[in-house]
Amino acid sequence: MHPDELAALRSPAGAAALTAAAQVLAAPGGDDPLTAATALRTAGVPAPLATAALTQAALRARAVGKFGPAAARMFFTRAGLEQATRAVVADRRAARLRAAGVRHLADLGCGVGADTLAAARAGIRVYAVEADPATAAIAAANAEATGLADLVTVVCADATDVDLTGVDAAFCDPARRSGTGRRTFDPDSYSPSWDFVRSLVARVPRTVLKVAPGIDHALIPPGAEAEWVSVDRDVVEAAFWCGPLAGPPRRATLLRSGRPATGLVGDGGEPVAVGPVRRYLYDPDGAVVRAHLVAAFAATVSGTLGDESIAYVYADTPTDTPYGRCLEITDVLPFSLKRLRAVLRERGVTRLEILKRGSPLDPAQLRRDLRLRTAAGAGVAASLVLTRVAGAPTALLGHPVSAPPGPVGAPAR
Numbered sequence: 001m002h003p004d005e006l007a008a009l010r011s012p013a014g015a016a017a018l019t020a021a022a023q024v025l026a027a028p029g030g031d032d033p034l035t036a037a038t039a040l041r042t043a044g045v046p047a048p049l050a051t052a053a054l055t056q057a058a059l060r061a062r063a064v065g066k067f068g069p070a071a072a073r074m075f076f077t078r079a080g081l082e083q084a085t086r087a088v089v090a091d092r093r094a095a096r097l098r099a100a101g102v103r104h105l106a107d108l109g110c111g112v113g114a115d116t117l118a119a120a121r122a123g124i125r126v127y128a129v130e131a132d133p134a135t136a137a138i139a140a141a142n143a144e145a146t147g148l149a150d151l152v153t154v155v156c157a158d159a160t161d162v163d164l165t166g167v168d169a170a171f172c173d174p175a176r177r178s179g180t181g182r183r184t185f186d187p188d189s190y191s192p193s194w195d196f197v198r199s200l201v202a203r204v205p206r207t208v209l210k211v212a213p214g215i216d217h218a219l220i221p222p223g224a225e226a227e228w229v230s231v232d233r234d235v236v237e238a239a240f241w242c243g244p245l246a247g248p249p250r251r252a253t254l255l256r257s258g259r260p261a262t263g264l265v266g267d268g269g270e271p272v273a274v275g276p277v278r279r280y281l282y283d284p285d286g287a288v289v290r291a292h293l294v295a296a297f298a299a300t301v302s303g304t305l306g307d308e309s310i311a312y313v314y315a316d317t318p319t320d321t322p323y324g325r326c327l328e329i330t331d332v333l334p335f336s337l338k339r340l341r342a343v344l345r346e347r348g349v350t351r352l353e354i355l356k357r358g359s360p361l362d363p364a365q366l367r368r369d370l371r372l373r374t375a376a377g378a379g380v381a382a383s384l385v386l387t388r389v390a391g392a393p394t395a396l397l398g399h400p401v402s403a404p405p406g407p408v409g410a411p412a413r
């Protein structure tokens with residue numbers, strides 16, 4: 001978005017156009033671009049402003065999942081929204097920084113400002129640096145729109161050039177996109193560069209670096225705590241907490257709608273106990289797996305692994321745990337398509353979820369090959385786990401502990 005476009009949207013006429021655009025998009029047929037544009041033009045909104053308002057209103061609607069009701073007051077670009085930290089994650093980080101005594105934070109590469117705003121909400125003054133002029137203008141507009149401008153100073157500059165004297169902590173969430181806008185998993189393609197990002201640790205002792213969840217553990221700065229965060233079982237980020245901010249070497253933080261946050265910590269090198277398949281299988285949360293805390297998790301449910309390289313945990317009893325889904329295993333079968341098809345038919349299974357770890361099979365293809373019977377309103381639901389046990393390809397059949405086998409649609413126990 002060009003800064004002039006942002007200025008137009010922030011004018012009284014722009015605010016009115018944004019309100020009208022949100023109403024048009026929510027009305028029947030509003031998802032058709034031509035209908036929406038015509039409706040705004042008919043309401044007297046000039047064409048360029050109508051286009052900008054419709055784009056912005058659509059971005060705000062998409063942003064609700066990350067920012068809640070505040071999205072309706074904020075400004076976004078498509079890339080800025082995609083890269084922005086969810087408020088629930090940013091607020092947690094900000095609260096931890098504040099609790100650690102941080103009062104003045106540099107946010108280097110602040111984007112549209114999700115982390116900056118969260119820090120300001122926590123009462124931290126923020127020096128927000130953004131290289132892209134339009135994005136920097138949006139970050140400043142968002143600070144004003146959310147009533148946090150007094151705590152936020154946005155500067156449009158290259159983060160590698162700014163003076164960090166006076167801040168008592170630094171946060172950096174580098175852009176992880178290639179020149180074509182596609183996501184990159186290679187830290188050497190980060191912007192600011194990975195060399196700059198990791199050098200911050202020596203310049204500002206209290207530093208937090210946000211990185212992609214798939215980051216190589218070898219890149220964790222010495223002495224840092226590496227945290228993986230999941231939201232509703234979806235791993236959304238990793239962050240390295242450096243210097244005095246570091247806690248235990250590895251942490252998995254699980255945020256779930258409507259429940260308190262939970263965290264599992266360890267050193268990531270806990271010894272792994274391997275044993276046979278047992279009656280209950282746990283599929284650990286992705287944050288636990290990424291943090292290399294599967295062995296630490298197994299200890300919390302008195303579990304063992306079936307194969308030391310595969311993150312399924314087996315135990316004799318079901319334990320109510322936030323760290324993984326629990327399935328009751330009813331059948332352990334050496335993998336054979338014919339045998340599996342026969343067992344599923346015999347059980348009347350018509351609805352099957354397929355989980356896999358350590359299996360080369362394509363679940364979608366397997367589902368087709370299994371040719372499950374379809375039965376409207378009847379039949380049995382089951383879970384199929386494709387894995388290896390002691391090196392052997394194995395199929396495990398079972399059901400979630402909270403939803404035992406039974407007619408499809410039967411209430412969970």
Ligand SMILES: C[S@@+](CC[C@H](N)C(=O)[O-])C[C@H]1O[C@@H](n2cnc3c(N)ncnc32)[C@H](O)[C@@H]1O
Nearest residue numbers: 084085109111113114131158159173175191192
């Ligand atoms: C991943 S986004 C930050 C998102 C932000 N944490 C949020 O939640 O809204 C990274 C940002 O860094 C900016 N950036 C990239 N290289 C930079 C540099 N050398 N100096 C300052 N900003 C930079 C990009 O323009 C982009 O907006």
